[in-house]
Amino acid sequence: MSIDTHTERRRPAAAQTENTTKRAKRTRVTPRRMWLFTAIIGIIAIIINIPLLNSILVSFKPDGEIAQNPLGLPTNPTLDHYANVLYASGYDFPKFFANSAMIAIGTVLLVLVIAIPGTYAIVRLRFGGRWIIDGASGLRLLPAIFFVVPFFILFSNMGLEDSIPGLIIANTFLNLPLAIILLAAGLRDIPQEMEEAAAIDGAGVFATLTRIVLPMLAPTIVAVSVLVFIFSWNDYLFALVLSTSNATPVTLGAANFITSTGIRWGDISAASFLSTLPPLLFAVFAQKYLVSGLSAGAVKG
Structure with missing residues (x-):
């Protein structure tokens, strides 16, 4: 009687294993189907680009x-158009390029300095409540043009108009909500037991954040850095309104080839292509961390 009972208990587990094997066989992607998916994605990528x-x-x-x-x-x-972009008189492309680099890198650093401890305080220390994350999400949905006039008036009164720090602050304001949302998702994937163990060993909040949380949050931090860098580098609206000559980035500098005598399409295309190389290379080299960081919080066990 006991043997029969033991056998009956084992049958559901065996049946479940068999069903799992059948599902795995049904969902297995064949090489032919993989080639089809690859071809479709390739065609879509070509059309988009x-x-x-x-x-x-x-x-x-x-x-x-x-x-x-x-x-x-x-x-x-x-290569005449590239020569015009790099060496033509009246068009200082190296300066525009340096301005874009300083704006993008400065925005990344300032966003991380604010977002990492701020998000940790919200998620782990329960500072401010859930409404801060919801507010950040809603703020990110607003169009950038909504903030242009207030920023122009504010920066004009503060002396930050046409300056690198002013554009860094403006881009930080635009990208900070996205950073908080992504970092919050990444923090929720980190087991809180590790932080509790560190606290038992005597580690404070700062030590726990720097020694335990940051190494495990590295993929999300890289993903945030890549996205903030790309968005800041590609910004045109704030650069158009808040800069005139000293802080002109490459996105706005390309418009200098629109003259009273006509539009120099070749020079504009060369300047645009050169300006896309830094964010493109940055995203390619950080692709592994970008994917893992963006998928943080997407799957819950």
């Missing part, structure tokens, strides 16, 4: 060929 690809082609075409054949391959490739 057609403007970028066309801009690269235009940057290698002479001016006359741009007007005659704007969408085709260049028949007489030239």
Whole structure:
């Protein structure tokens, strides 16, 4: 009687294992299906990047060929447009590039300095309550143009107009809600027992944050850094309103090729392509951490 009872208890586990194996076989992706998915994703990627690809082609075409054949391959490739961008008088591309780099890097550093301890206080120390995360989410949904006029008036009175620190503060304000949301999701994935063990060993809040939490939160921090860098580098609206000459970034500097005599499409395309290289390379090299950081909090066991 006991043997039969033991056998009956084992049957559900065996049946569950068999069902799991069958589901795994049914959901297994075949090589043919994988190639199909890859081809579809590749076609979508090409369609999305057609403007970028066309801009690269235009940057290698002479001016006359741009007007005659704007969408085709260049028949007489030239580097004149890149020479104009880098060495033309009245267009200081190295200065614009340096301004963009200082604005983007400064924004990343300031966002991390504010967001990491702030998010830790919200999630772990229960500072402020859930409404802060909800408020950050709502603030991120507002269009950037909503804040342009208040920032212009404020910075004009504070003497921060047309300055690198002013644009860093403006971009920090725009990107801080996104950083708080992503860091909060990453913090919730870290087992709190490790922090409690550190507290038992005598570690304070600062030591726990720097020695326990930050190493485990590194993928999310990298993801936040990449996104904030890209968004700050690509900012055009605040640069247009808050800068005139001293703090002009590359996104706004390309507009200098729109003159009274016409639009120099080749030079604009060359400047645009050069300006996309830093965030593109940054994202490619940090792709592993970017994916893992963005997926933080997406799966709950």
